[in-house]
Amino acid sequence: MEATDYKSNVRIVTLRDLWGIFVKRLWIIILSAVLVVVAVFAVVQLTFVPMYSSTATLYILRQDDETSSSSTSSDFSLALNVVNDCTYLLKSHAVVDEVISTLNLDVSYDDLTEAISTSNPDDTRILEVTVEADTPEQAKEIVDTLCEIGQEKITDAMGFQQVNFYEKGTLDEKPCNVTSLTTYMLIGVIVGVLCYSAFLIAFLLDDRIRTEEDIQQYLGLSILGDIPNTKQAEKKNYGYYSSYRHSSSKSGTKGAANKHGKH
Numbered sequence: 001m002e003a004t005d006y007k008s009n010v011r012i013v014t015l016r017d018l019w020g021i022f023v024k025r026l027w028i029i030i031l032s033a034v035l036v037v038v039a040v041f042a043v044v045q046l047t048f049v050p051m052y053s054s055t056a057t058l059y060i061l062r063q064d065d066e067t068s069s070s071s072t073s074s075d076f077s078l079a080l081n082v083v084n085d086c087t088y089l090l091k092s093h094a095v096v097d098e099v100i101s102t103l104n105l106d107v108s109y110d111d112l113t114e115a116i117s118t119s120n121p122d123d124t125r126i127l128e129v130t131v132e133a134d135t136p137e138q139a140k141e142i143v144d145t146l147c148e149i150g151q152e153k154i155t156d157a158m159g160f161q162q163v164n165f166y167e168k169g170t171l172d173e174k175p176c177n178v179t180s181l182t183t184y185m186l187i188g189v190i191v192g193v194l195c196y197s198a199f200l201i202a203f204l205l206d207d208r209i210r211t212e213e214d215i216q217q218y219l220g221l222s223i224l225g226d227i228p229n230t231k232q233a234e235k236k237n238y239g240y241y242s243s244y245r246h247s248s249s250k251s252g253t254k255g256a257a258n259k260h261g262k263h
Helices: 015-024 026-047 069-081 083-090 093-103 109-114 136-158 181-205 212-218 230-236 239-262
Strands: 052-061 116-119 126-133 162-167
Touching: 015 026, 015 181, 026 181, 052 083, 052 136, 083 093, 083 116, 083 126, 083 136, 093 109, 093 136, 109 116, 126 136, 136 162
Parallel strands: none
Antiparallel strands: 052 126, 052 162, 116 126
16 A cells, blocks of 8 residues: 655634634634723722832932032032932931921831832933822822921932932822723723634644544545434525425425314
8 A cells, every 4th residue: 555645734814714713703712802901990999009109300410619610510400410319318318217206296207218210311400309198288298298308318418518308309299109091991992802812722632523624634535425313404494404394394385184083
């Protein structure tokens, strides 16, 4: 017996297959995304604790008695290099503990430190200090006190002749931890992609032979004929069986009527 030259069993996925999976499962993908977004929204609403933030600004500047272009340039470079040091000093025990004592806050050093964040805009001597708290008024009070005390501590520790408290804390009554609509949309997109990926993986792992093309590709055989599924036809009343059954039922009914009339 001659050996049959079977074709490769490599699964070829076309753009038509990818689009077919997407269209066929589109309602499941959309439903899954909507359900997950609604679930996340419900959890966020049930566990949401509003937090408010306030941002103040420090301007770091060293002024010498002798002013010149060279000293100004060196002061600018120096101020840029010590921004991280200023950030560290603002979060030090010497500053934070004094803020807690001054405002009589019922909060620990670690908790208050976690609520403090700083940022430095590029190529500037500006240090933005942000504090989060339970109310907008408390956030503003803490950040203002922090900058006032920090201004003095930074001047004493680093030798800066001037650290200006340039702008006091803002008063924003809108919570800073509100989940935006963009976040929910991103969650929905991610869920949709994951759902589609699951269907795609299932399609790639499905090695069942379904079509004539599959037989020719995986078995290397040619199709000679196609035998219909008679059981399926009987179940759904397809083809000749349906018309035959329908005509037979009519004949049987007429015959029964004739017999009944004769009696």
